[in-house]
Amino acid sequence: MHELLLYGQVPRSRHEQVLKVLAGVAAMQPRRVLQRHIVYKPTREPEEPGSNIRRGGTQAVAVKNTKQTPPKDLNFSQLVQKLSDEEFGSHSNGPPAALTANGASAAEAKWSMVFNETPDTTDRGVLTRLAQTTDITSGDPHAYMVAGRHQFVSEYYVEGHRFVHENVVILFHRVLHEPGVRSLETAPKEVLPTFEALQSLDPSGAYILEAKIRVQDLNNLTVLEAGVSELKRFQTQMKGCVELAVPDRLSLDTRVKYKPKTA
Amino acid sequence: MSGAGPSASVALRPWPAPQKEAIPPADLFSRVHQLTIERGHLRSITEKSLQDDIDTGKDVATDIVEGVEQSQKKDAPTRQERVQEIAQKQVEMYQALDWASFAAGNALDLVAQLLSRDPVKNLDASFSEKYKQQRVPKGSFGLDKGAPPDRSDEKEEQQRIQDTEKRRQLVARGSRMEALEWSTDSFLKAAGQLQTEVHKETTYWNEIMSISQRGWSLQRFGRESRNSPFAVRYGFAEASDHFKARGLAPLRMSKDGSIILDPTLALKPKTLRVRISDSGKVVGTSCLPTQGQTTDVAVERSIQLARDSLFEEELYHEISLETRQLLAYGVELRNSVIHLQAPGPDPNFTDRKVLIDCIARDDETLGSQDQSENWMAQNVAEALRLLLTHEHRMRLFRRSQLPSPLTKQKSARTNPPLLRTLLAAFYHLNAVDSLQAYLARVASVLNSAGLRVSLQTTRETTWVSLTNLIAESTKKDLSATDQLLEVFTKPFDGLATLSLPSNELQPEKITIATRTYIGAPTFGAEHKVTLPPSLVSVLSLSQDQKREFKFPTTEEVTSYLDWVLSLDLSHTLLTKEYGRRAVIMSKDPHISVICKEGKERVQKDVSIQLADGKLSVTVGSNIPPENVYAEQSCTWDGTKGEPALKDKLKSWVG
Structure with missing residues (x-):
């Protein structure tokens, strides 16, 4: 699955106003979104460049025809947990159940694994990137990630509102984090901090407006064009209220910088 | 001519002399001409020489004489005189034209000379030949606007100025009055207009407000x-x-x-x-x-x-x-x-x-x-x-859900199921009610025949637990009303269970599920009868066959149930009752019971029929001495006080 993306920034003072404008545009009430994102880094070695070329003496004549594939990058991936207001800072609720996934169906799943690739280089006026979301309906997601040779990096929270305008998913949010504890953590918190203890990552408290259209297949040009034009239409519609723009694609880079281990 | 407005200041004519001595230019020319004729030249015509002439009386006489002569001649102009007169007029005309062209040429030269200050303008063609010969340097002639000479000391002028002043004041007063009147009028008009506007706006806004306050x-x-x-x-x-x-x-x-x-x-x-x-x-x-x-x-x-x-x-x-x-x-x-x-x-x-x-x-x-x-x-x-x-x-609600990713398939808009829901409800209630009426009747008939059966019916399974369903719902986004109504757009499920009369201690149950949906797969109401295992042997079904049978109409299911219940009574209940003496003869609900009457073994056919809400038992036998076929029958239709089936049979069969 691919995502078409546009981003805009709204200062905190205009948050209320933009929220109302968006409610009018989408003709629906905003839905509150609270998420915890846990970032993981793969610990395995990337495939060695050119490892598919056989070395040593070989009888194969067709060696020349082997394509030189570039080395595959390793990317950070995330676990996303849907939260509600009550879940913050609830110590008294018996054993911490924060790290078990449950949910009868995918629609009700609390946890999901999100993998986003670095946006591709094509210029369509919108960002395009490969994105995979896998809903986790049971088990311990953290244990699963660790077992898949991932290493916990950090966690942050996303607070905001979501709108759906035809096919455009509008997430009007800001990123929150718990100040000061980031470097000390080695595993995601089992007991969530209180909501008041979280601070906006951007000290000015500005909000981010993310407009997203999901496209199943980029190879189908008609569908892609329809998606791009719909997103651009939304961009024009919001002109004067929020300037939606294409950010630098490398600011959404999820690749892991690989340092070969010194022997 | 005198004191013309400053707008007429391009004075290309000689400055006017004071009125008394002033001679209009046309007169002046004729005067000059006259003098030329009289004196031959203009030289030495001064005031003094003229005065001398007057004093000496030199020309007066001739003048008078000429005048007399002319007046005499006028009486009868001769041809010669006429020619002379024409010639004279011709001369006069030429002179006037000469003068005109001279004056126009002068004026043109003057204007051209004035304009020649501007070096851009090419004026060579505008100068007359004579003027060019004089070689006046270009731009040497200036023009300036000056105040007219002050002549207020002259009495007449003063008078005139005063008059003008008076007139002006009068006119000013008049026009001021008029303007004031006009402005009063327009003020009043504006006030009136404003008033109606205000009234209009007030009415409009009041209505708007009242509409708004009603919640529109x-x-x-x-x-x-x-x-x-x-x-x-x-x-x-x-x-x-x-x-x-x-x-x-x-x-x-x-x-x-x-x-x-x-x-x-x-x-x-x-x-x-x-x-x-x-x-x-x-x-x-x-x-x-x-x-x-x-x-x-x-x-x-x-x-x-x-x-x-x-x-x-x-x-x-x-x-x-x-x-x-x-x-x-x-x-x-x-x-x-x-x-x-x-x-x-x-x-x-x-x-x-x-x-x-x-x-x-x-x-x-x-x-x-x-x-x-x-x-x-x-x-x-x-x-x-x-x-x-x-x-x-x-x-x-559907719009607010996360949309699925864009694909080639366009999601077709479906009509809301309004009539379908209504139809389904009609069909379902109809099917369930007629089935329940039938089952209730069967149960009462069987009970009146002394057979213990129990009946449980539910018109719609979700309606029964509706409040629990809503209370336990996890869908936060949907209101209770919508969850309630959503139940109606789903297939309806009715359920009825009837215990078999054959086994009173461990009753086995026939389950009849009624499912109604306008659309695939049932396209209406459908009854599904699930048979208990004991009936499988009676119906001689294979073990692995599904014990479920589907019927699209209530008539079919009732007739099937009639048959199944009769079979259960005859093949299970009676064989249990009579043990070895009972012989199953066919797949119909008939059995034969062999009894001993005296020494004879008599075969008695017992047939049980359950139909139209009536249970009837017929016992037929060939009574031995004459081998006459005799029949005894009894019918139960639900009225109480009837003897039990078993007792009745016992009295007949033994």
């Missing part, structure tokens, strides 16, 4: 903003496109400020009418939807009516679209009336129909005297309205 949503109206700055939105946000567009009416201002009814608001309000007809006779009509708070303002009332009408029209529109899919169910659209077959539980009225149409609201609908089914018509109408409102809310 107002919005700014871009186009035609002068006359109708606001529009009222009374339509439903989630209505289908056509009706959504109709849900907006501009609030225009009339001449006196009240709001003009927009054509869309002034349309005849319509309403949905539901009638129940039994074999062509209307026996029930739905009444008008209740009116909300009545208001004095006509606009509010018409907005409300328009809103109601819009809703009803959309409802009718959706229903009539839906009829096209439902032709197979006997739904027809005839003369814009929707005919819906609604089989009622009462067997006398099999030809019951629901008629739905959309009529003008103020149409008199008192068509029938019989009002017995009004409740049903009313309920049908309300149900349809509720279902459409539910559909509206569900549209918002």
